[in-house]
Amino acid sequence: MSSTKITASTSRRALKTVDETYEATETQLSKSLSDMRLFDDPLDHSEEDVETQFGKVHCTLRGTPKSNRPVILTYHDIGLNHKTCFNAMINHEDMNEISRHFAVLHVDAPGQHEGASTLPTGYTYPSMDQLSETLPLILKHYGIRSAIGLAIGAGAYIMAKFALNHPDLVEGLVLINISAHSDSWVDWAAHKVSGLTHTLPDTIITHIFSKEEIQTNHDLIATYRHHIQNGVNQHNLQQFVKSYNSRRALDVERPVQGSSINVRTLKCSSLLVVGDSSPAVEAVVDCNSKLNPTKTTLLKMADCGGLPMIDQPAKLIEAFKYFIQGLGYMASASMTRLVRSRTSSGTSISSMDGNRSRSHSNRSQTNVEQRGRSHTDVSMESASSPTDTVMPAPNRTEVSC
Secondary structure, X not given: OOOOOOOHHHHHHHHHHHHHHHHHHHHHHHHHHHHHOOOOOOOOEEEEEEEEOOEEEEEEEEOOOOOOOOEEEEEOOOOOOHHHHHHHHHOOHHHHHHHHHXXXXXXXXXXXXXXXXXXXXXXXXXXXXXXXXXXXHHHHHHOOOOEEEEEEOHHHHHHHHHHHHOHHHXXXXXXXXXXXXXXXXXXXXXXXXOOOOOOHHHHHHHHHOOHHHHHHOHHHHHHHHHHHHHOOOHHHHHHHHHHHHOOOOOOOOOOOOOOOOOOOOOOOEEEEEEEOOOOOHHHHHHHHHHOOOOOEEEEEEOOOOXXXXXXXXXXXXXXXXXXXXXXXXXXXXXXXXXXXXXXXXXXXXXXXXXXXXXXXXXXXXXXXXXOOOOOOOOEEOOOOOOOOOOOOOOOOOEEEO
């Protein structure tokens, strides 16, 4: 993967700056985050360790699942858990409308949840494939028929594998920072910073955040470094990292239009998300090139780094609402930031419909229509400029915001 190189001295200065500011900002950050309760679970949640064939998996359920609709199923990245990955987004006021319609089921990889005990001696940590196979059992445990996946990094890979192997259980996927490669991200991250990171937290920081964020956003980096070091059991984290590092390439292939040859690909509508300054940009673009363009949209978020849920939660939620509408739900949801562009064919991006048999409600008020083309762009802007249009780029499905 090609990338802009930085010198050893620049990397040392960036990491040294984080070290120097960490202690000075820790108290202030802890107080600020406590006041905002950014990562807290709400009062109306339940936690449970669900028994699977690969050990117990910690799950957190928010809301009550409804029999006539899927749950939002989340899976976090390495070094994080559901709290540090998704709660800032789920707790955001703009999510209230979605939360009224859907329960949220968070899944933490074995031993990665807050307060987890050290995994027992002799425990063999599940592979990425095996972690994906715990999800059907978790849904069955809760009596859930289907899910809309929301996942990032390692979790996005796991969620994609789940959808490939169990397409009947997945109605749609929102995959952030996904990589379809089998390449070792540790080797890649070391290349990115000239081999300077020696500790696991520092290596994970370079996996999640861009060099620009590391150099300039000291509070954010210090906060997440603190959580990686103190909020996750380090022994267990090493096991999860090793599992992710040993993953196989995602077995997907882009179908050729007009061809009768069946290829293995995601059957459901998928939204791939990446910040424009994220270290995962090239990996996400590459993954997009391997998926069915009639069912996949790439959302590249402006002024956004490695964690869109933290950097641009309102914009991400707005895109999520449109995605959910395209699946046939929340037809009357209010929209303010996402402005849909149209191509010369006059059809809209917003539905990203899969081959669902349910009857869809009238969307004349929300302008959600079935898409009949293989590539479209939309822009995410303020409602004050509803006529702005972004012309589609050739041979790809891409959203800019």
